[in-house]
Amino acid sequence: MGYVYSLNNNSDLAIENYKKALELNPNCYAALVYMGDCYKFNGNYALAEENYKKAASLNKKDRHVLYPLGSINIKQKDKSHTKLILGMKNYESALTFNPSDSYAEEVLVKIAKLQTK
Numbered sequence: 001m002g003y004v005y006s007l008n009n010n011s012d013l014a015i016e017n018y019k020k021a022l023e024l025n026p027n028c029y030a031a032l033v034y035m036g037d038c039y040k041f042n043g044n045y046a047l048a049e050e051n052y053k054k055a056a057s058l059n060k061k062d063r064h065v066l067y068p069l070g071s072i073n074i075k076q077k078d079k080s081h082t083k084l085i086l087g088m089k090n091y092e093s094a095l096t097f098n099p100s101d102s103y104a105e106e107v108l109v110k111i112a113k114l115q116t117k
Helices: 002-007 011-024 029-041 045-058 063-075 082-097 102-116
Strands: none
Touching (some): 002 011, 002 029, 011 029, 029 045, 029 063, 045 063, 063 102, 082 102
């Protein structure tokens, strides 16, 4: 049901439903990913990151976790660039699992260009 709420841009109800799913099964990969998507959509990057990390611990090779985790890391600018480096590592991991992943390559090129400015 949470996914239906997500599709209708009702992320608050979606999150409630994903939480219920996680009460029944704390390792429900889909609920963790989709709840992370809702938090990301709402701009709550800390909670999105938390959910994506939990999902990644269950499946480290899924680009559906690596891409959003990388993108929220990049959006969370910090003076030490720790988050940017984490974001790059997530996209690099996506390339490790799929060397022909043109999207991950494209993002890494853009980040490299930003760093040289």
